Each structure stands twice: as structure tokens, then as C-alpha cells.
Amino acid sequence: MSRSALTGAVALAGGLILLLAGPAQAQVDLLSPGVFSGMIDARLSASDGETSWTDGGFGKTRYGGAGGGEIGRLQIASADIVWRPHLAWDLTAYVDAAAQPGQKHGVDLSEAFLLYKPLPRPDGLRYQARVGMLYPPVSMENDGPAWTPTRTITPSAINSWIGEEVKTLSAEVTIGRRWADQDMSLTSAVFMGDDTSGTLLSWRGWALHDVRSTAFGDFPIPQVPLEHKPVFATSQGPDSQSVDEIDGRPGYYLNAEWRTPAAITVNAFYYDNGGDRTTFVNRNWTWDTKFWNLGVRFTPDDRTEILAQAMTGRTVTGFNTPRGWRVDASFDAAYLMASRKLGPGLITGRVDAFDVRDATFQTLDDNAERGWAITADYKHPISDRLTWLVEALHVHSDHPSRAYVGLAQRQAQTTLQTALRLTF
Numbered sequence: 001m002s003r004s005a006l007t008g009a010v011a012l013a014g015g016l017i018l019l020l021a022g023p024a025q026a027q028v029d030l031l032s033p034g035v036f037s038g039m040i041d042a043r044l045s046a047s048d049g050e051t052s053w054t055d056g057g058f059g060k061t062r063y064g065g066a067g068g069g070e071i072g073r074l075q076i077a078s079a080d081i082v083w084r085p086h087l088a089w090d091l092t093a094y095v096d097a098a099a100q101p102g103q104k105h106g107v108d109l110s111e112a113f114l115l116y117k118p119l120p121r122p123d124g125l126r127y128q129a130r131v132g133m134l135y136p137p138v139s140m141e142n143d144g145p146a147w148t149p150t151r152t153i154t155p156s157a158i159n160s161w162i163g164e165e166v167k168t169l170s171a172e173v174t175i176g177r178r179w180a181d182q183d184m185s186l187t188s189a190v191f192m193g194d195d196t197s198g199t200l201l202s203w204r205g206w207a208l209h210d211v212r213s214t215a216f217g218d219f220p221i222p223q224v225p226l227e228h229k230p231v232f233a234t235s236q237g238p239d240s241q242s243v244d245e246i247d248g249r250p251g252y253y254l255n256a257e258w259r260t261p262a263a264i265t266v267n268a269f270y271y272d273n274g275g276d277r278t279t280f281v282n283r284n285w286t287w288d289t290k291f292w293n294l295g296v297r298f299t300p301d302d303r304t305e306i307l308a309q310a311m312t313g314r315t316v317t318g319f320n321t322p323r324g325w326r327v328d329a330s331f332d333a334a335y336l337m338a339s340r341k342l343g344p345g346l347i348t349g350r351v352d353a354f355d356v357r358d359a360t361f362q363t364l365d366d367n368a369e370r371g372w373a374i375t376a377d378y379k380h381p382i383s384d385r386l387t388w389l390v391e392a393l394h395v396h397s398d399h400p401s402r403a404y405v406g407l408a409q410r411q412a413q414t415t416l417q418t419a420l421r422l423t424f
Contacts, residue, residue, distance in 0.1 A: 029086040036083055039145045042420045043077035043153075049413030050402075053207050054102055056220040056238075058402050060371070060395040061415040062154070062209035075101055077210070077419065080110065080146035090118040094132075096146050100211055108214035110146065111135065111167075124178045131171050133215060133243065136253050137187055138162050138269050140295045140307050141337070145423055147212060151305075151348045152377040153391040153417050156335040157206040158293070158311050158352075165200055165242050166271065167213050168251070169193040180261070187255040192245045194273050198287035198315030199240040202329045205369035205399050206354040213242035224404040228365050237283030247279040247286045265297040277317050277325070289315040291331075303341040310334040328359040329367065345380040365404075371397030382420075390418045 029035055051057025052064030059065070063073055076099075083095040091114065098110040113132025120126035135147055139159040144150040147163070155163065168191035176185030200207075203221050213219070218239035251274035257267040275288040291313025298306040311333050318326025337350035352373040358366055373395040380388045393415045402409045 027086060027089045031085075035085050036081065037145065038079070038081040038424050039148065040079045040422045040424075041077040041148075042075075042422075043417060044072075044074045044419075045415060045417040046072045047413065047415040050407060050411055053204055053222065054209070054211065054220070056222060058204065058222050058399055058405075058407065058411070059413060060205075060207050060373070060397055060411075061393060061413055062211060063415055063417075065413065077101070078146075078148075078212075082146055087114075091116050098146065098212065098214060100214075102211075103214065104217045105214070108217050109133065110212050110214055112215070113170075120178070125175070126177070127173065127175045129171075129173050133167065133169050133193070134172070135162065135167055136170070136172075136189065136269070136271065137255050137257075137267075138166065138271075138293050138295075140267075140297060140309060148421075149210065151337070151339050151346065151379065152350065152375060153389050153419050154208050154210055154375060154393055154415075156309065156333075156337070156350060156352050157208050157354045157373065158309050158333045158335060160208050160210070161201060161206065161333075163210070163212045164207075164219055165194075165197045165213065165240075167194060167243050168253075169243070169245070170253075176257075182261050183257075183259040185257050187257075188252070189254075190250050190252050191273075192250055193243045194251065195246040195275050195279075195286045196240050196242060196244055196284050197273050197275075198289040198317070198329070199236075199284070201331050201356060202287075202315055202317075202327050202358075202367055203236075203401075205356050205367070205397065206331075206333060206371065208352065208373055208375075208393060208395060215243055218242070222401070222405075224365070224401055228401075228404040235280065235283065236285060241282070241284055244281075244284060246281045246284060247276040249274045249276055251275075263299045265295075267295045269293040269295070271313075275317070278319055285317045287315050287317040287327075289313065305339045307337045307339075308335065324360045326360065330357045330359070331355065345378060348375075348377040348379070350375040366400040369397060369399045371395065371399075385423050387421045387423075388418070389421065392416055 045063045047063040048065040050059045052059040079099045081097050095112045096110040099107045113134045117128040141149040141155045149155045170189045170191035172189035174187040218241045253271040255269045259265045272290045275286040277288045279286040293311045295309045314330045316325045316328045333354040335352045339348040356369040358368040375393045377391045396412045398410045400409045
């Protein structure tokens with residue numbers, strides 16, 4: 001799907017909203033103050049180390065150090081206005097217009113979908129459906145307004161990547177049932193878009209940040225000298241467009257979740273974007289990306305929460321050669337996070353580990369990577385609508401491609417941030 005096709009899809013969704021709203025005017029609420037909400041994140045940050053990936057470098061955090069001229073920065077890190085119109089008693093829409101500094105457009109769509117969610121049946125059976133541009137149910141951290149993390153400023157490597165390269169144009173159905181003291185649900189979806197998923201993982205590697213992909217935005221790919229690029233890679237543009245549909249083939253994902261009687265929630269997620277690997281449009285290739293994600297939440301008491309996710313997958317693109325696919329990368333990541341309430345505040349610690357295994361053209365363009373990160377946050381509510389957070393994030397990674405631009409392949413970076421989040 002091209003950008004013009006995506007625009008048409010958004011317009012079609014808008015027309016569908018109006019069509020569905022027509023027969024049920026008594027339940028329609030399109031413009032009352034209650035259907036609008038939002039969040040503003042004011043951020044003060046300081047970072048050492050190399051140029052950030054957001055400026056085309058190999059840095060792993062949102063803000064770079066001296067190499068990028070960003071030793072300190074005060075800015076509005078994000079601002080979102082969310083519109084949730086009621087189209088009928090069981091039908092709503094969700095539209096998130098987001099402003100993020102450094103993005104291609106000043107304001108862009110982050111998510112836009114219809115949600116059909118009737119009341120559960122007396123026997124405990126429930127179901128819902130979502131249609132539109134949305135994040136699949138992968139992240140266990142990003143459960144706040146406008147798909148933001150609620151325990152930390154920066155999400156894990158896994159969910160940072162979900163935020164930048166795993167957004168779909170989906171038709172999704174969830175069926176669940178509650179009985180006794182447990183609950184189980186199954187989700188399945190068919191989607192278009194997301195054909196470029198895997199581009200950043202393959203050529204940049206993992207990163208830890210809170211920048212989200214948008215309908216018409218893109219992300220920079222670190223550039224290395226031509227002598228270190230396979231001929232195939234020289235045709236790729238300098239940016240990756242995250243929500244594009246290129247080959248006209250659908251993908252799918254599946255998710256199963258079980259909330260056990262023992263205060264443990266377990267989920268398993270599988271994703272396949274269905275890419276044909278060889279279609280090339282607007283200097284972006286189609287990537288064939290598949291991954292598994294496993295998640296666990298444990299709440300031993302009402303003040304403590306432990307989260308963990310682990311992901312493993314593979315992404316491939318380009319024509320097959322005697323030496324294998326032009327790009328063939330396997331990837332893994334995991335984190336363990338613990339949060340504890342301290343009075344009105346919340347303290348959180350997280351440990352990440354991640355790697356990319358490059359299976360092709362390593363002597364010419366080695367994109368393998370291995371790294372880890374430690375994050376510590378404190379969150380304190382100032383009022384019902386204003387929250388203060390402070391975070392220390394340290395990342396260490398080994399990426400051979402840095403040597404092609406005169407950098408040490410092993411780099412460490414520390415970012416300190418404090419944020420005021422205003423919700424309305």
C-alpha cells in the first residue's frame with residue numbers, strides 16, 4: 001500500500017465511522033468534551049556517548065551525546081490528542097494525533113481504529129474486534145495513554161522496536177472467557193502494511209527509546225561508506241517507512257493470554273508480516289519478518305509487580321544468492337523488570353539483553369550486534385493529572401558496523417532524563 005493508498009484507507013475509515021454512526025444517533029457522541037483526552041510530556045535530558053540513531057548514527061538511546069551535539073536538551077518530547085467518539089453503545093473509534101520532535105511531519109497519526117466491544121455474555125464469554133491502524137497486543141509496558149509506558153520513561157528494547165517497526169493495518173478479533181478466578185483469551189488478526197518491518201533491526205540494530213511510528217513518518221537508517229554495502233543495500237533509501245504496504249500480500253498475528261489463579265498472567269504472541277522479500281517501491285524493500293514473543297506478569301502483592309518478555313525472530317529480504325539471502329538476520333531480546341510502590345511513588349528497575357546475528361555478507365557489511373542495558377526509574381504523582389518521572393538508562397553494545405564510520409565497535413552510553421507528564 002502506497003502513501004496515497006494509506007490516505008485513502010484513512011478516508012474510508014472516516015466514512016465508515018459516519019455510516020455506522022447513522023443508525024444509532026441516540027448513542028452517538030462525537031464532539032463532547034468527554035471524548036477528547038491527551039497527554040503532554042515535557043522532558044529534560046542529558047546523554048553522553050555517540051550520535052543518536054534518531055540523527056542517523058548508531059547511538060542506542062533517543063538523545064545522543066557529544067558526538068551529536070546533544071549533551072543536554074529541554075523539549076516537549078511528545079504531545080498527543082486522542083479522540084474516542086462513541087458511534088453506538090458498543091462501537092467506538094480511537095484516533096491518536098501525535099506530535100514528536102524530529103519527525104517528518106509536525107503532527108501525524110499514531111493510531112486510528114474502530115473498536116466493537118459488546119458487554120460480556122452471562123456465561124462469561126466476551127469478544128471484541130478492532131479494525132484500522134493499530135499496535136498488535138505485544139507490549140506489557142505500553143499500557144498508558146497514547147501507547148506510552150507507565151512505569152518508565154523509556155520502554156525496553158523489545159517494545160521500543162514494536163513502537164517503531166510493528167504497526168499494522170489490521171482486522172483483529174479477540175475472544176475470551178472468565179471462569180472462577182482465571183481468564184483466557186485468544187486474538188487473531190489479518191493485516192496489511194508493515195512490509196518494512198526488520199529494516200532498522202538489520203541495519204541499525206536494537207535501540208531503547210520512546211519514539212513511535214506514524215502513518216506518514218519515517219526513521220533514519222545509519223549510513224556507512226559504499227564500499228561496505230552490498231550492491232543490494234545501495235538501492236535502499238536513507239529512511240525506512242514503517243507502515244508501508246509494498247507487495248500487496250497480507251500478514252497475520254496470533255496471541256493467547258491466560259490470567260491464572262496464582263496472580264500470574266502469561267501470553268504467547270506470533271507475528272508473520274507475509275513479506276515476499278523482493279518487491280521494491282520508493283526505495284524501500286519488502287522484508288519477510290517473523291517472531292515469537294512470550295510475556296509474564298507476576299503480582300505477588302498489591303505493591304509489587306514483575307514483568308518479563310522474551311522475543312526471538314528472523315527477518316530476510318532481497319533475492320537469494322549462492323551465499324544466501326541478501327539480508328538474513330536473526331534477532332533475540334529479553335527483559336526483566338520489577339516495580340515496587342513506595343508511598344505514593346513507584347520505583348522500577350529493568351535489565352535488557354539483545355542481539356542480532358547477521359548471516360550474510362559479513363566480510364563486507366557485518367551488522368551483527370550484542371548488547372545489554374540497565375534502567376532505573378522513579379515515578380511520583382504530583383496531582384491527578386500531573387506526574388513526575390526521573391530515569392537513568394545505561395546501554396552497552398558491540399556493533400561492528402560502527403568501525404566503517406571510524407567509531408569503536410563497542411560503545412557505552414548513559415542517558416539521564418526527567419519528565420513531567422500532563423494528562424487531560
